[in-house]
Every structure is written in structure tokens, then in C-alpha cells.
Amino acid sequence: MKKILTIMLVAALAMTAVFANGSSEESATVSTDGSTSMEQVILSLAEQYMTDNENVNVTYNPTGSGTGITAALEGRCDIGLSSRALKESEIADGLTQTIVALDGIAIIVNPDNTISDLSIDQISGLYTGAIKNWSEIGGPDAPVVPIGREAGSGTRDGFESITGTEDACLYSQELTSTGAVITAVSQNPGAIGYASLASNLDDVKVVTVEGVAPSEETVKSGEYKIQRPFVFATLTNTPLSEAAQAFFDYCVSPEAAPIIAGAGAVPVNE
């Protein structure tokens, strides 16, 4: 009996310890909404920012670029996140775009593949089934095995929109992580895949696209074609709240560059 009482008492004490932590301090909230590809970048930035500024809370709602832009336009969030450049019509509707980072997507093939350069047209041909064997473009005699990411993935969205293959890719495998894509490509002599430039690409061969090798410099200079901007969309005529403006300024400052690079993107303000 005593034992049970003791246990209950300890449990009660533990509960108070857990609940006593809730702080009542005033805090400002900065809400961001949009691109799932920007998740790592925005979360790393938010984490660092919230460590530096304790009374600010940065939220992120992973809905997709389109939804994020609409949310920014309708004032449902402070900053809309888009992993594509805003359209003319969206800017005309009253949005301003600020590019915070660039994202390069590497095209990878099996190390045994003799192909070392592809054009964008060839890449889309390989993915849409127009090119069925590597020998058609001067490679070894091996069937083309296009490997990609699952629907909804930001990398897939970026790759397909740049190569103009939206909804037209005949994937042989749709995998849920960059690592799985790299493993699959490294094992199949006919495989082709795509992965964020920031990932570890040691096991596979990175091809040059239209003669340009992907790297931070070529992405930044725009020479490497398979890249897209990470954009903050904000209302042109309505100023941001004080807290949101401070977070925005932080994200575009050189101070944030190493964090953006750490999250796998290429910072533009250094």
C-alpha cells in the first residue's frame, strides 16, 4: 500500500514539473506558408532566429508554392514561400518577390554509364520514354531506367517543371528520399535520377547539363540550367508586421547565408 502511495506521489510531482514550465511571456508570431521544398531552409532559418530572439515564434505551414502564394496574397500569412519565380499575374495582383536562395538539382547516372553530358531535351526524352536505350544518345546498350521522387516532393516538382515533363514522366521507381534515389541509381547500370545538389553524390556519376557541371558557382551565375529560386512572397502595398520584417531582414542578410547553405540551398546574399 505504501509503495503504491509513493509511486502515485512521484507521478503527481512529475506531472507538476512538466506543466509548470509553460511560460506566460508575450511573444510575437511570424507565419510562413508554402513550398515544401523550402522546408529545410525555412526551418533552419526559423530555428536559428528563434534561438537568437526568444520572444518571437516563427511558424511554417508546408502547403506547396501555389497555396503559399495565395495565402500571402490573402493576408493569411506574413510571408508566402514559393520555390518558383512568381508569375507576372501574381506580381500584378500585388505581390513582391524576394529571392532568398537558389536550389540546384543534379542529374545523376550509374558510375558505369559512359554518358557524361546531357541536354535538357535529352533529359526530358529519357524521362518521358522518347529515348528508351542509352545507345540512342551515344551511351552503352542499356535500357533507360528513370528513377524519381514521389508526387508532392519539391525536388520532383522542380525537376519536372524545369525540364517540362510535368505529369509526363514514365518513372520506373518513385522513391521517397534522396538517399533511396542515389542507392537505386548506383545499383542499376541503366538508371538516371535527380537529387538535390546538396546531397552526398559520391556513389553516382553527376552529369553536366548542356556542358555545365552543377556547383554553387554555376547555380549562382545561372549557367547551370536545372535550378530554381526560393522566393519570399510578400504584399507590395501592405508593410509587414515589425516581427515579420525583422525575420525577413534576417533571412536576406549575409548572416543567414551559412544557414541557408547548411540546409542544402545556394544563398544569394553573401
Add this chain to the structure above:
Amino acid sequence: MNLKEYLAQKGYKDNPRRLMEDLIHLVFLILGLAAVGSVLVITIYLVISGLPAIFKIGPVKFLFGTRWASTAAEPEFGILPFILTSIYGTAGAIIIGVPIGFFAAVYLAKMAPKKVKEVMELCIGVLAGIPSVVYGLVGMTILVPGIRIVFGVPDGATLFAAIIVLAVMILPSVINVSLTALEAVPREYEEASLALGATSIETYFRVTVPAAKSGIFTAVVLGIGRAIGEAMAIMMVAGNVANMPSLFKSVRFLTTAVASEMSYSSGLQREALFSIALVLFLFIMIINAILNMLKTTGGEKK
């Protein structure tokens, strides 16, 4: 009745042990209800979050549509490829896994020398304890390239690879449950049969196995349950493309359809994923019900 009277009536004052006893009963009741509660919460949640999308898409279009393109400009949500893949995959795993598991169990129960049995049981125990992600990993690095080379297909990540992985995964449950059932058959049955002049093989298959029928059915149920519900391992070997199933094509199961798209999904796509989960849930319910019925009718005949 106030608390004091209630306590007096129960006689806790004179008998503190009884209070303890009743308290413990209460605790066990609550713990038991936790399981019931989980099932209720999951069922209600799945129905509430899964039904709207089915009606938005249209039940016929959803269940019998052959094209799944959830993020296309004009999205389509047909899950027939997933349903058929799950059925084919599970059936394939059962066709390969159950005979192997069943005969292994008969061998272990009746014929194996003690040493062999000990070693084999240990191995089966280890097999049961291997996490599914490890099955997936081994499948991905050995089975998938193996199938590509042996069968000469462009890519080994196919329905066939998934069937093999599932067949191996269901082995431990099929063997263990069948083994328990076979060992529970009273020795007298077998002795009677042997005394009548039947050979030992005849005895095992004509007497022991029929007597252990219901246990072996349970083993098959468990096997089907594990095969149809598995996601992680087959996600790594099946390729996950929403094709109509075919043995050497990349396919997507009901489970992997939910798992692969859930993390980045939004809007109707996400709701449709819940609907897939609901369909999967109903599937498991139906399969369990059918096999339970088989089991009870099988038991009555005896």
C-alpha cells in the same frame, strides 16, 4: 448514496485488502479499455477523414479508376491499381510463403531431430525479430539487382521482388503458429493411427494436420494480415509507381500509396490518402471476417 456509505457498504473499512483487490480490478479494466478505445478512435477517425474525399472524387471513380496522378494539373485519384497490387502481392506471398512455412512446421513438429529443431527454431525467432526496414534494405541491395540480372528486366524493383520479401516476412508467423497447433494435437490420436497400421507420414497428414486445422488457419490469417499491412519493406523494393500490377512492373501497394505521399501531401490529395487508408482498413476487416468464418465452419465439421 454518499461516498462514506458506499465505502461502508462495500466493507472496505474492515477489509482493506478488498479495497486493494477492487482497485486493481479497476486498473486492469482501464488498461483493457485502452485497447478498445484505440480501436474505436482509429476507426472513427479513419471514417471521418476518409469518407469526404471518396464522395468528392466519386466512389466508383475512386475505387475503380485506373489512373492515380495526385499532383497533376488535373489530378486523378483512381486506386484500382493499388487495390489489385495489394491483392496480388498478398496472394503471391501466401502462395509462396504458406507451403514453405507449413511444411517447415510439420517437419519441426514431427520429424526433426532435437538438435536440428533447436537451431531452426532459433533462426525462425531471429527472422521474426528482424525489423521490416532491414528486410527492405537487403531486398533493395541484393534482391532487386538480382532480379534484374536473373530475369533480364530493365529494373528489378517490381511486384515480384515485393512478393519474395513478403513471403519471407510471413514465414516466422506461419511457422510458429502452425507449430504450436501441431504440437497441441494429443499424442493418442497419432498412436491410434499408427497402431492401425498407418505410416508416420500418413499419420501426420491424415490425422495430425486435420486435427490442427484451426491453428493452421490462424497462421494463414496472421500471414495475410502481416503481408497486406506491410509498408516499409515493400516501399523499398516495389518501385512505387502507380502502374496496374504485373509481375515484372514497378507497382504501388495500398500501404505504400499512403506512406509514400503522406509527408508532402495537401488538400484533396491528403484526404484521398486517408480514404486509401480507410479502404485498406476495410480490407483487413473483411479478410479477417472471411477467415474467421472459415475457421469456425472448419471447427464445426470436426
